Amino acid sequence: MTGHAVIRELLTDPRVSKDAYRHWPAWIGGEIAQSWPLAIWVSVQNMVTAYGEDHRRLRGLVAEAFTPSRVARLRGRIEGITGEVLDSLARRPGDVPVDLRRWFAHVVPSRVLAELFGIPSGLRARLGRIIAGFFDTSASLEEARCNGAELYVTMNELVAGKRGEPGEDLTSALIAVRDGDGARLTEKELVDNLILLYTAGYETTVNLLDNAVALLLAHPGQLALVRRGEAAWEDVVEETLRVEAPGANGILRYAVEDLEVGGVVIPRGDPLVISYAAAGRDPAVHGQQAHLFDVTRATRRNHLSFGHGTHFCLGAPLARLEARIALRGLFTRFPGMRLAVAPRRLRPLESFISNGHRELPVLLGPVDAGRE
Numbered sequence: 496m497t498g499h500a501v502i503r504e505l506l507t508d509p510r511v512s513k514d515a516y517r518h519w520p521a522w523i524g525g526e527i528a529q530s531w532p533l534a535i536w537v538s539v540q541n542m543v544t545a546y547g548e549d550h551r552r553l554r555g556l557v558a559e560a561f562t563p564s565r566v567a568r569l570r571g572r573i574e575g576i577t578g579e580v581l582d583s584l585a586r587r588p589g590d591v592p593v594d595l596r597r598w599f600a601h602v603v604p605s606r607v608l609a610e611l612f613g614i615p616s617g618l619r620a621r622l623g624r625i626i627a628g629f630f631d632t633s634a635s636l637e638e639a640r641c642n643g644a645e646l647y648v649t650m651n652e653l654v655a656g657k658r659g660e661p662g663e664d665l666t667s668a669l670i671a672v673r674d675g676d677g678a679r680l681t682e683k684e685l686v687d688n689l690i691l692l693y694t695a696g697y698e699t700t701v702n703l704l705d706n707a708v709a710l711l712l713a714h715p716g717q718l719a720l721v722r723r724g725e726a727a728w729e730d731v732v733e734e735t736l737r738v739e740a741p742g743a744n745g746i747l748r749y750a751v752e753d754l755e756v757g758g759v760v761i762p763r764g765d766p767l768v769i770s771y772a773a774a775g776r777d778p779a780v781h782g783q784q785a786h787l788f789d790v791t792r793a794t795r796r797n798h799l800s801f802g803h804g805t806h807f808c809l810g811a812p813l814a815r816l817e818a819r820i821a822l823r824g825l826f827t828r829f830p831g832m833r834l835a836v837a838p839r840r841l842r843p844l845e846s847f848i849s850n851g852h853r854e855l856p857v858l859l860g861p862v863d864a865g866r867e
């Protein structure tokens with residue numbers, strides 16, 4: 496489903512479910528092999544795959560721990576982390592290409608999430624590698640299976656560690672919800688929701704940073720608007736989310752009963768893929784120039800890249816805050832930064848879910864040490 500209006504309609508329609516165990520006959524009947532590389536996206540039981548009352552319960556419990564004040568408290572740490580990442584970039588020669596996806600877009604979100612979840616340093620690199628594999632839709636069956644298994648082992652290790660030694664972090668807060676009254680949150684739901692929060696919050700934010708940097712460097716006129724104060728970093732973030740949705744497609748949803756949408760009947764039990772990326776470029780909303788990056792576009796906030804309706808992204812305030820801080824810091828510190836290859840040579844990731852680049856080679860140029 497690709498049109499903005501149709502997607503909005505489907506995302507708020509109670510006859511559309513995300514729970515394969517209840518509403519996808521092919522899954523229930525065992526027709527879908529557990530070895531299918533994307534099976535983990537369907538089998539995982541957390542709020543994003545929950546339906547109706549189950550979803551309300553899980554979302555409410557996670558929201559109890561993942562509060563706006565917790566995000567607001569992270570602001571200083573996000574600024575500190577960004578500063579440290581930029582310091583380490585500034586130690587590199589400015590005239591040798593550096594892959595900013597790897598050394599900036601990955602590092603900031605992974606360190607912010609490590610802070611949010613209280614992830615010990617010993618687990619950080621392992622988790623980063625697992626998440627990269629999770630979004631690789633070209634992975635072999637065996638790779639996807641091993642990766643899924645390793646994700647559970649690692650998250651269980653995190654939970655065991657935090658049970659023994661709780662902290663001020665989100666993991667400990669969710670464990671407290673679970674241990675306070677086990678009837679509200681099962682152990683599997685606890686681990687699955689941690690996996691959800693971590694996976695949903697990582698690669699998507701990496702892509703947002705990667706895409707924003709690539710777009711600004713490929714469109715110097717747009718960057719100049721921001722530098723002159725004629726557009727804000729917030730506008731860059733929203734326009735990037737619109738034109739390059741970090742999660743291009745959302746899998747899967749299921750028709751609880753026969754649905755008629757835009758003159759087409761979706762039979763009960765059929766799976767649906769929602770294309771957030773296509774919605775962001777719908778000419779009916781954004782005009783004939785919908786494909787262009789324009790930070791002053793009147794409709795820049797009118798995207799569905801954080802979803803819509805009951806499953807609207809719980810981490811949107813964190814992602815927006817983090818992207819504004821990180822992008823402002825990067826472009827202030829390296830005022831002469833430019834792409835090291837022509838924009839058309841930037842290669843997309845091999846994934847129809849994760850929308851970013853395989854590498855983002857740039858020349859940092861001279862450092863502006865006095866500002867950030």
Ligand code: HEM
Nearest residue numbers: 542543695696699700703741800801802806808809810814
């Ligand atoms: C640019 C960054 C991000 C993007 C583009 C994004 C996108 C999305 C989208 C499209 C959905 C809806 C999924 C659906 O309806 O099936 C969603 C849900 C969710 N996101 Fe994000 N997300 C981002 C960052 C984050 C962060 C930083 C976190 C937390 C650390 C997070 C946590 C969640 C959670 C928990 C849900 C599930 C909400 C529910 O099912 O009720 N996201 N996100």
